[in-house]
Amino acid sequence: MAINVKVLDRPIPQTSYVRATISGMALTLKHLLDRDKVTIQYPEQKLGVSPRWRGTHRMLTTEDGKAKCVACGLCPTVCPSNCIKLVPGEDENGNRYPLLFEIDEFRCIFCGYCQEVCPEEAIHVGRHYENSEYSREGFVYDLERLMSQTHPVCEMWDPADPKGE
């Protein structure tokens, strides 16, 4: 017998079902006829991503089509998930270049440290999110793959310019 029902005496306009139904039907009809829909028709229509979006990597190249990377070894050092494999090489002029540069995109956590640390502004995380491959091996990007990517790159957050102006 612990029923302690609080009974509220509500005014009629609040308890009328008929009027509420009619106004509700009018509202839904208005939306039904409204041509303005919120759906983004994805493959044809895309929402832009933030300029600071960090997606799959891209290696920038010099004018003569070579990778900007000088195989300094900073990015594999700073990489917290250890996903960058770098074997440095040196040509006859003493310029260092990467013999092997591989990024395992599955291991990568997209922190963007590699881009931040790179002295040559060679490796970048990209503003890109549509990735699909038929095998897991396809997600280990080699140097050639990284250089052939064309999507825009991430603009890192600059502490001196926090709003990005």
Added chain:
Amino acid sequence: MMSFALLQAAAAGATRTSSGLEILPPPPSGGVWFLATIVKMLITFTIYMVGVMLVIWAERRICAFIQDRRGPNRVGPHGLLQSVADGVKNIMKEETYPGQAYLPLFVLAPAMSFTTALLVWAVIPYGAPWESRWGTIDMALAPLPVGFLYILAIASLGVYGIVLAGWSSNNKYALLGGLRSSAQMISYEISMGMAIIPVLILAGNVSLSRIVSQQAGRGLHWNVLTCTIAWFIFFVSAFAETNRVPFDLPEAESELIAGYHAEYSAMKFSMFFIAEYANVMTSCALMSTLFLGGWDIPFTVWDNVAPHTFLKTLVTFAFFWAKILFFVFVFIWVRWTLPRFRYDQLMALGWKIMLPTALAYVVFIAAMTLGLDAAGIHPASWQYAVIMLAANIIIAVLLFTFLDKGRLVSPAYSRLDKRNLEKLRQLDARRARLAPAHSEGGAD
């Protein structure tokens, strides 16, 4: 061969009455009749199945539009083939059977709920009769003289599919859904049956073709105008009968997961899904037949007079479907507007409002018919229709004003009448006196 002859005799009997005042030639005999029936069966079944498919598509598109989305628009033009894709997917899927389910009924239930919806179509006249070279071909599969009683009988069977599905699944949620459904459908079937009695009084017959021909004319004699309240009650009950929002308690997701079809998957689930929309179409067809003059075209008598050419059959057929589709749209529109009733509200609405109103309305219409008959006004005259319409408008205004005073949806969120309120307060006060320490522990 015996039953064949009987069916033919039944068809002949209906044709004599279906034309109302004029007598149409008898239906064709033997082979032509048989062929015509098979063609009608094929047409009905095809249109019905394709119709269900399109209604499912329409439901998804309309609900999307109401929610400012676009809905399925990828498969085929405007997503029209979406249901085909879903059907193919469901056929390909694995059929699963719960370990504790009673298999014979578990398999039978989806078929039952679908078949009953389809069976009703046998007696619905969907076009003006065609006076062909071989005799009059009725545009109903089986123009039974007891058409309406047949519908009541078959419609009551519909609940079996759902209850058996709930029971044989051996799942408490499914069982609860099935039980709710049976309670709901039985309650609303009564008011539905009562709502149709005024129509039968006006038609003076239970044959559907007679009910249609009684409403034939310029649209003034449509039962929606002469029996507005009956139409309203039938309309509301139809929502309950088809388990659609706001009466979709048997499958209330938030309480019962999926209700009676919680254990069903693949094509068996799909059958329930099809059955729901089949039921919607059947209810809409019944509503059009009983209250909107069936295949009658308003504002003209072109479709009601001889010669009954095939063109008239086609045009009236189109009009009949236009009426059905309009009601289907209203069903969908209501579904995506109203929230679900609580169980006690559902029962209160059915037993305390719908049933007494329907009963009182039967008396009202009977009195009106008697009165107008005594005054010498012919039921087919325009004065008859106008007087009925005027009386209906008055009754409708009174009824809705009454219902609008917070009486449609009861307890908790509504007004309590003063006496009950006082009683509750006294109870509360007495309890507080008896056990002062206890009263704080109550659920507030």
